[in-house]
Amino acid sequence: MTKPFRELFSHIGRYMILMGRVFAPPEKKRMYYRQTIKEIEFLGINSMGIVAIISVFIGAVITIQTAYNTESPLYPSYLLGLAVRDILLLEFSSTIVALILSGKIGSNIASELGTMRVTEQIDALEIMGVNSASYLIMPKIVAAVFFLPFLTIMSIFIGLFGGWLGGVATGVVSSHDYIYGIQYAFIPYYVTYTLIKAAIFGFIITSVSSYRGYYAYGGALQVGKNSTRAVVESSIIVLIFNYVLTQLLLT
Amino acid sequence: MIKIEHLYKEFQHAEVLKDISVEFQEKKTNMIIGQSGSGKTVLLKCIIGLLDIDQGRILYDDIVFNQLNFKKKKEIRKNIGMVFQGGALFDSETVEQNVKFPLDMFTNMTEDEKHRRVNECLERVNIHNVNSLYPAEISGGMQKRVAIARAIALNPKYLFFDEPISGLDPKTAIRIDRLIGELTKDIETTTIINTHDMNSVMEIGDKVIFLYNGEKWWEGSREEILHSDNPELNDFVFATNLAKTVRDLRKSGHT
Ligand SMILES: Nc1ncnc2c1ncn2[C@@H]1O[C@H](COP(=O)(O)OP(=O)(O)O)[C@@H](O)[C@H]1O
Ligand SMILES: [Mg+2]
Numbered sequence: 001m002t003k004p005f006r007e008l009f010s011h012i013g014r015y016m017i018l019m020g021r022v023f024a025p026p027e028k029k030r031m032y033y034r035q036t037i038k039e040i041e042f043l044g045i046n047s048m049g050i051v052a053i054i055s056v057f058i059g060a061v062i063t064i065q066t067a068y069n070t071e072s073p074l075y076p077s078y079l080l081g082l083a084v085r086d087i088l089l090l091e092f093s094s095t096i097v098a099l100i101l102s103g104k105i106g107s108n109i110a111s112e113l114g115t116m117r118v119t120e121q122i123d124a125l126e127i128m129g130v131n132s133a134s135y136l137i138m139p140k141i142v143a144a145v146f147f148l149p150f151l152t153i154m155s156i157f158i159g160l161f162g163g164w165l166g167g168v169a170t171g172v173v174s175s176h177d178y179i180y181g182i183q184y185a186f187i188p189y190y191v192t193y194t195l196i197k198a199a200i201f202g203f204i205i206t207s208v209s210s211y212r213g214y215y216a217y218g219g220a221l222q223v224g225k226n227s228t229r230a231v232v233e234s235s236i237i238v239l240i241f242n243y244v245l246t247q248l249l250l251t
Numbered sequence: 252m253i254k255i256e257h258l259y260k261e262f263q264h265a266e267v268l269k270d271i272s273v274e275f276q277e278k279k280t281n282m283i284i285g286q287s288g289s290g291k292t293v294l295l296k297c298i299i300g301l302l303d304i305d306q307g308r309i310l311y312d313d314i315v316f317n318q319l320n321f322k323k324k325k326e327i328r329k330n331i332g333m334v335f336q337g338g339a340l341f342d343s344e345t346v347e348q349n350v351k352f353p354l355d356m357f358t359n360m361t362e363d364e365k366h367r368r369v370n371e372c373l374e375r376v377n378i379h380n381v382n383s384l385y386p387a388e389i390s391g392g393m394q395k396r397v398a399i400a401r402a403i404a405l406n407p408k409y410l411f412f413d414e415p416i417s418g419l420d421p422k423t424a425i426r427i428d429r430l431i432g433e434l435t436k437d438i439e440t441t442t443i444i445n446t447h448d449m450n451s452v453m454e455i456g457d458k459v460i461f462l463y464n465g466e467k468w469w470e471g472s473r474e475e476i477l478h479s480d481n482p483e484l485n486d487f488v489f490a491t492n493l494a495k496t497v498r499d500l501r502k503s504g505h506t
Contacts, residue, residue: 031355120335121342123301127333128353129325 015211021133022141022207035139043105043140043206044147050104051097051151052158058096059159060166062087067172080173081181084163089190090250093155095242097148098201102234106209109140110230113213114223122214137210141203148202149195156194193249200245201238208234252277253298253409253441258307260290260297267293268465271307276458280435280442284452285462286487291445292336294462295413298443299331300324311409329357332402332440333411337418338394340386346373346397347382353404372400376430392423399430403438410440416448428454449488452476461487 026032066083113136116122125132160182167173173181209230216226253275260268267290275281283291296302298309300316309316311327319327340349350369354360360368373379376396386394395415402410415431416424432455435442446452452459452473459476461469461484469484476488477498489495 028356115342119337119342120339123296124333124335124339124341126301127299127328127331128356129328130356 011211014215015207018133018137018211018214019207021131022137022210024131024134026134026138027131032135032139035135036142039139039143040147043101043108043143044151047101047104047147047151048154050100051155054096054100055093055155055158056162056165058092059084059088059162059164060169062092062159063163063167063178064170064172067167067170076177077173078177078181078184080167081163081178082184083181084167085160085182085186086190088156088159088163089194091242091246093159094148094152094194094197094201095238097151097155097198098205098238098242099235101144101148101151101202102205102209102238103231105144106205106231106234107227109206109209110213110216110227111223113137113210114216114226115220117214117216118219118223133214137207137214140206140210144202144206145199146202148205149198152194152198196249197242197245200241204237204241205234208237252310252312253443254310255298256308256310258294258297258309259305260293260302261305266465268297268304271462271467273460273467273470275441275443277441278435278439279457280432280444280455281458281460282452282456283443283445283460283462284447284449284487286447289462290465291447291462292413295411295443295445299328299333299411329405330408331411332405332407332409334395334398334402334413334415336413338386338391338398340394340398340401342386345383345385346378346389349386349397350401350404353401357405368404369400372404373397375403375434376400392419392427395419395427396430399427399434403434406438407440410435410438410442412442412444412446414445414447416446416451421450424448425450425454431455449490449494463487 062084063080066087067080070079070083113122116136122132122136125135163182164175164178167178168175209227212226212230212233213223216223255271255273258268258271259266271294283294285291293302297304297317300309304317307317311330314327316324316327340346341352344352347366347369350372351365354365354368358365369382373382376399378393378396378400381389381393381397386397389397410431412431416427419427428451431442431444434440435455444451444456456473459469459471459473460467461481463469463483469479469481471479476484479485479488489498
């Protein structure tokens with residue numbers, strides 16, 4: 001009973017120490033800047049396609065599902081637009097984007113760093129006087145913290161478009177009502193809320209998978225196992241924090 | 252000058268290095284030999300400070316290296332070039348960027364100066380026209396050479412190699428060995444090489460240290476190694492049938 005807990009706390013401790021090294025002031029700022037641009041391209045831009053595709057379908061499915069579950073003359077059909085908007089804004093977009101990215105970039109980061117560890121590239125950086133934790137991990141975290149909110153906003157807009165497409169195509173709502181609905185009783189704070197969540201998720205995904213990769217050991221097999229663990233763990237931590245943040249920010 | 256005094260190192264209560272004291276010969280090739288798992292890599296990483304030691308001292312010219320902070324260690328590391336076992340080139344950077352990396356980190360040279368220095372180093376290891384390729388796009392032998400070019404970029408006083416010829420075919424291996432021997436003479440580096448290959452020792456070894464189960468079991472010159480009566484060393488040196496036959500022929504006066 002105590003062993004899993006001991007292990008959990010030892011992981012948390014090592015994670016904290018790693019983050020301490022990651023956020024030590026950089027020595028050659030120019031090189032960090034270059035790395036960050038690279039990561040934004042790699043982690044962010046390359047994820048836009050998959051986020052867009054998934055968001056269109058999710059928007060459409062939410063519209064159709066909500067329509068079938070609330071079939072009643074008492075509900076005006078524009079409420080459908082409102083429901084889609086709030087579901088995307090409050091929960092779906094930030095969480096879905098985070099889960100997609102856990103899978104896509106989480107495994108990527110963990111295997112990249114893990115490979116660098118077992119092939120001694122991390123040692124090579126250290127011997128050249130580089131704080132390898134900071135040089136390798138900080139740009140990833142910075143890139144994700146900036147880019148996840150952006151991807152989330154993109155996902156919301158595309159999801160709303162998907163909702164319109166699905167709703168109009170199946171005839172459950174008119175174009176006019178839907179567009180009226182998505183503007184009805186809009187609460188701007190929800191945007192702030194979702195942006196905060198997205199930024200925090202970005203931090204969780206990149207830092208947790210970096211931790212897994214940075215402390216890899218052994219060979220290719222271990223690196224593979226570690227990147228699977230990185231995906232599972234960052235997804236679970238994202239879901240836990242989603243729950244906690246909802247409690248903290250919305251009540 | 253590099254000197255180790257009574258070095259101990261353990262991992263999770265497993266003693267990997269026990270009471271090691273060595274003085275390496277200046278401007279010569281020093282070879283650390285021993286079977287896989289005898290502690291060669293750990294020793295090398297302790298000497299350059301990638302691993303913390305538990306007891307003892309590591310001296311660079313009378314400076315106690317292992318007690319320095321990160322910044323002061325960095326000052327000494329400017330003088331260290333290291334070639335890791337697999338080369339450890341950065342996968343995501345080109346050959347040119349790899350060799351340029353230490354120049355970026357340690358110097359204030361202009362891009363032009365750096366470019367020239369990169370080419371000098373690549374020429375020195377006989378590498379041409381691959382500046383814009385990635386490590387995965389060149390052969391294992393070339394990767395080793397590029398790694399050596401990166402290690403000599405800052406004109407180091409000390410050069411370290413961890414199993415420099417492992418995974419190479421015999422011909423390429425000999426070329427790399429000779430290159431290391433030449434560089435040591437030309438740049439006048441104190442060179443420390445880990446190997447389990449007796450060919451390399453006979454080719455370029457000036458001083459030889461034999462590690463056995465994490466202890467320094469024997470040290471001497473390459474000539475002395477053939478006439479030693481240390482049984483563990485003999486087991487290691489004459490591991491192959493060919494080597495045994497040559498020794499026995501010699502003993503019975505056939506050569
Ligand atoms: N990070 C580590 N954690 C625990 N044990 C290690 C670690 N690194 C090396 N060892 C152990 O130290 C011993 C010596 O390893 P090493 O120096 O790599 O041997 P060699 O390079 O001579 O083949 C081995 O038994 C190895 O398992
Ligand atoms: Mg080794």
